[in-house]
Amino acid sequence: MTGVQPYLATEQLTIGYRSKGLTKVISSNLNLALHPGNLVCLLGSNGSGKSTLMRTLAGLQPALDGNIKIGQKLLAELPPEELARKLSLVLTERIEVGNLTAREIITLGRTPYTGWLGILNVQDREKIDEAVSLTHVEDLLEKRAHQLSDGERQKVMVARALAQDTDLILLDEPTAHLDLPNRIEMMNLLHDLARTTGKAILLSTHELDLALQTADYLWLLKHDGEVSAGVPEDLVLNGSFESAFLKAGFSFDKMSGTFHVNKQSGPLTVYLEGDELLVSWTKRALKRAGFTLAIIANSHLKIRAMSENAVLSWEIEGFDKTQTVNSIEDLLHTLRQF
Numbered sequence: 001m002t003g004v005q006p007y008l009a010t011e012q013l014t015i016g017y018r019s020k021g022l023t024k025v026i027s028s029n030l031n032l033a034l035h036p037g038n039l040v041c042l043l044g045s046n047g048s049g050k051s052t053l054m055r056t057l058a059g060l061q062p063a064l065d066g067n068i069k070i071g072q073k074l075l076a077e078l079p080p081e082e083l084a085r086k087l088s089l090v091l092t093e094r095i096e097v098g099n100l101t102a103r104e105i106i107t108l109g110r111t112p113y114t115g116w117l118g119i120l121n122v123q124d125r126e127k128i129d130e131a132v133s134l135t136h137v138e139d140l141l142e143k144r145a146h147q148l149s150d151g152e153r154q155k156v157m158v159a160r161a162l163a164q165d166t167d168l169i170l171l172d173e174p175t176a177h178l179d180l181p182n183r184i185e186m187m188n189l190l191h192d193l194a195r196t197t198g199k200a201i202l203l204s205t206h207e208l209d210l211a212l213q214t215a216d217y218l219w220l221l222k223h224d225g226e227v228s229a230g231v232p233e234d235l236v237l238n239g240s241f242e243s244a245f246l247k248a249g250f251s252f253d254k255m256s257g258t259f260h261v262n263k264q265s266g267p268l269t270v271y272l273e274g275d276e277l278l279v280s281w282t283k284r285a286l287k288r289a290g291f292t293l294a295i296i297a298n299s300h301l302k303i304r305a306m307s308e309n310a311v312l313s314w315e316i317e318g319f320d321k322t323q324t325v326n327s328i329e330d331l332l333h334t335l336r337q338f
């Protein structure tokens with residue numbers, strides 16, 4: 001991204017650990033940037049170094065080398081109270097919020113402005129109200145932390161970060177432990193927040209699919225420490241996405257943006273045609289069941305998938321006979337007879 005000043009930028013950053021004279025480098029020469037209004041997802045397999053990078057960017061652990069700049073200033077030289085007005089961190093699982101109500105948790109976000117006494121002025125109250133409204137947690141305010149579901153608690157923690165009124169928000173695995181609808185809601189919420197507030201939001205996640213769909217940028221952390229950064233679609237098309245996650249037994253389908261389990265195919269070849277949606281789901285079932293899918297009609301079996309007036313049917317032609325079934329279960333059962 002050119003022309004726009006980043007809220008955060010790294011220069012030749014090296015992250016890792018130093019203890020008892022030993023240095024463990026996780027990743028080096030990182031030149032990354034977080035720009036206003038962008039949602040960036042940090043992806044990488046287990047142990048690749050996502051938490052290490054998040055912690056380093058948040059100033060919770062020192063960089064081994066290089067710089068992190070917040071605006072024009074070096075992170076390492078920012079006093080804690082100034083950093084707290086620039087960057088908020090949501091460590092969803094690790095923060096002990098005890099028995100506070102959701103309102104009290106969100107109010108804690110104003111601590112960098114209210115000082116020890118915690119007396120709220122008009123602006124503090126406005127920022128809290130705005131955070132509550134943006135995250136839609138109005139109905140949760142009087143609930144205590146232990147009365148909140150994981151998804152509700154996560155939203156309250158995002159509201160606390162918003163109340164902190166920082167340009168940068170970093171979230172470590174905000175979708176962990178959430179069910180699919182809540183994962184989607186959380187990612188959409190963060191994407192909308194980046195758009196509407198102009199904040200730069202960085203989150204680490206294992207949600208490859210959701211990140212591909214919602215992130216403005218991806219940072220892909222590979223096991224060798226290399227980081228590929230870019231727009232999701234560019235990283236899919238240039239092969240970076242695939243190479244960051246590929247393991248034996250999986251393949252990545254660039255067309256659909258999904259990972260597939262590789263199965264050993266059997267000797268019987270099947271040609272599929274017909275209704276697009278039915279063909280797509282039938283293909284999945286056939287691959288899992290070990291059939292080899294052919295791209296030409298000249299195969300052992302030809303299947304025509306049809307959807308007419310909400311009635312689904314699969315016509316199977318081959319070995320001198322034609323049969324029709326009405327479910328994928330029956331289709332698989334019939335094919336296994338051949």
Ligand SMILES: Nc1ncnc2c1ncn2[C@@H]1O[C@H](COP(=O)(O)OP(=O)(O)OP(=O)(O)O)[C@@H](O)[C@H]1O
Pocket residue numbers: 017024026044045046047048049050051052053
């Ligand atoms: N305190 C530490 N001292 C030394 N090495 C550490 C320390 N904490 C983590 N590591 C190592 O750093 C590497 C990266 O760990 P990190 O927790 O950053 O990975 P991650 O991508 O967040 O993993 P996950 O997806 O499993 O949460 C791992 O090899 C881990 O063993």
